[in-house]
Amino acid sequence: MPAHTAYDAVIVGGGHNGLVAAAYLARAGRSVLVLERLGDTGGAAVSGRPFAGLDARLSRYSYLVSLLPPKIVSELGLRFTVRRRTVSSYTPSGNGGLLVGAGRTRDSFAALTGSGREYAAWEDFYGMTGRVARRVFPTLTEPLPTREELRARVDDDTAWRSLFEEPIGVAIEDRFHHDLVRGVVLTDALIGTFADAHDPSLVQNRCFLHHVIGGGTGDWDVPVGGMGALTDELARAAREAGAEIVTGHEAVRIETDGAHAEVTFRTAESEGTVTARQVLVNASPQTLAALLGDPPPAPAEGAQLKVNMVLSRLPRLRDRSVDARDAFAGTFHVAESYGQLATAYREAAEGRPPSAPPSEIYCHTLTDPSILGPELAERGCHTLTLFGLHTPARLFADDHDTVRTQLLAATLAELDDRLA
Template sequence: MDYDAVIVGGGHNGLVAAAYLARAGRSVLVLERRAEIGGAAVSFRAFPGVDVRLSRYSYLVSLLPKRIMTELGLGVQLRRRRMSSYTPVGDTGLLVDTGDGERTSASFRAVTGSTKDYAAWQRFYASAARVAKATFDSLTEPLPTRAELRERIGDDEAWGTFFERPVGETLRELFDDDVVRGVVLTDGLIGTCASADDEELRQNRCLLYHLIGNGTGDWDVPVGGMGAVTDALADVARRAGAQLVTGAEVLGVTPDGEVRYRAGDAERVVVGGRVLANVSPRTLSRLLGEEPVEEPEGAQLKVNMVLRRLPRLRDAGVDPRDAFGGTFHVNESFAQLETAYREAAAGRIPAVPPCEIYCHSLTDPSILGPAERAAGVQTLTLFGLHMPARLFEADNDGARAEALRATLASLNSVLAEPIEGCLLLDGGGEPCVEAKTPLDLEVELGLPRGHIFHRDLSWPYGEGAAAGTWGVETGFERVLLCGAGAVRGGGVSG
């Protein structure tokens, strides 16, 4: 059977494409290997007997343009988090309260001994805001050249900070305090195992995408969890006439648009006027019968927890609801991040794994069942940095257990009580905690070696023949990338 478009993979990017194409009157078939639509953006009851719908993989929204949400009529509510972050430092901590500048300034003074770094913080994020406003709308336009984007930003100092110099140099110049430097650096290391001084600027590219979302850089909580986003996209696509098929594993793609897939025990063949690959470039190369051109590597440990209550803090001056309401940084000073990177690069699980946490249920209790909500249950989503796939390849199960033990010990080192004592027990009496390594994400989601961006993030511009294209083109006219591996792809972006 022929379709105007056959979309390989039912993650959020493919669903955005399906919704737009079907609403434009095109015939669309989406083929999803798993039993559910949504890819990494799903909500899931991970623990038996516990009515909590966790955002199991991806968990916040920033890069999804409001333009897409408006044009598709997505009825998804995104809630802003008032607290940006909290970082424990001994018996005190650095609290960034976006609604109270005086409180934030006082917190900087308590941790650093002055307001110098807070003033530098304000200058840095004002510069980031200028870059964000100038850059974000270009993501839904043809690729500008490097020179065109630089002119659009119109700030040579900001251009140098984000596009030319390793961010480590900037942070050492701007900030005196090592903790403050680290809090800024973490956004450059999400899913990216790199030094702050990496000459390839992978950390700069990662930082850029974490700061430009919708022109503000805000990371918002989707009410109902990430599954609410992909459920809404799937609903729009279906109502417009797209066919969404689950349990359909694509086996091969040809340059002329033929797609071979397996559903149940039967193999089928369809032809698309265009084939949209909502899979990694490496997977697309395999489906086309080509040799993969690169071997990307994911670098994170994802831990989901359900708690009876939030843990007590060593800092008695901060309510745990404030501390966990934003991003809770654990052992993420600049020096600690660099040490963990060196250990991981040497093939060792970091002795004190840096990680960051947030509590979805504080902002959106709708993910909790009635009994859980009444009992004061809370969720914690932990993202561990510098955990590359290579650390898990010899023994994934053993290394996962070791990494989880080290990560929980790292968390406990900044709390007033062990997190294990706060965990809810599931219906079988087991603690509600699960960990996902890069290799787990490869098996479950098809992410190449667990790389959450499919490959290293790209600069949001094109040079030479790429300028003026959309960054989705392949070597074949009828085959396009529509996943995270496209130029300007990565994150929940559509």
């Protein structure tokens, strides 16, 4: 139970954003209480051991670090380590494929496309996103700029039009001609986002921007020890600053008169209340509406499934020119050409599981083997994480187990076609 009945600030939800807020408020001298429903903090950035008898600590949801500003790391005195991946992605094609990274990108483009045109377009496009990243990423720790202020900061009319005003599909189709190359670019706009390349809402553009601005470079780093190691460190920083964190405490109601708020919480044994001058909610808009007794907004549709695996060895590739350690060190694309992504979206939008489910596979242990216990490490085991795209929750509404089996079978069949 909380140590007090009144606080300057109560934070509902102990995810990474809630923990950062708790640490800053406590460092500013405020009394802070964090109410976390689950038994551990971390929210969607946690690690766990999902396989009984296997000492493998896997990142359950979020798995890479890109959007954590160094300013926060420095100011909160966070002690954790990240490692840079040497490979960005590998996308198989027939008996070959496209490897981005490991110093082989130019040659891989030439072997795939037979010319230097696509590689030149790639360099130009990601040179543009890099310039945008360097200008936009610092705004994450600044007051939110207006649209015109951000446009002036970007200071590039072509980049602004391509990334902020037009559907990302326009820029991709204008700049690239190879179907597989187009698909590799588009994937960063679709991870967890159920949308077409030309969706007029531009939700795919927002997803793409979040993928390419991280750190001011667009690089995605591997947290040593898994994501839980990072959020455990955030919890430590918050507690050491003076914040009180209680787990197993679910906030169920917030009532306010405009000056103060009363937060009702529930535990397995009892119910209680605390008052606060301010309440921060580190949860979904639907949860916030329920806490306030307001009508819930329409939920954003989830569109991704995730499967964690522990393997005795890495799969062998049909492409003999690429070592499996390179292919799986970055993002391994399956059925993600531009045409395949469009087909999968159309099928899912019509209520059918994609016939060739697009997916991505990543091996954490190639960059950070510390998440494996000594026995698994000595046996040469590896973790693989598969992300399935264009799998909206409504596909599972009628017969969850059957649809899940169909999707996984189709995904594995597509993957098997790329392996030796």
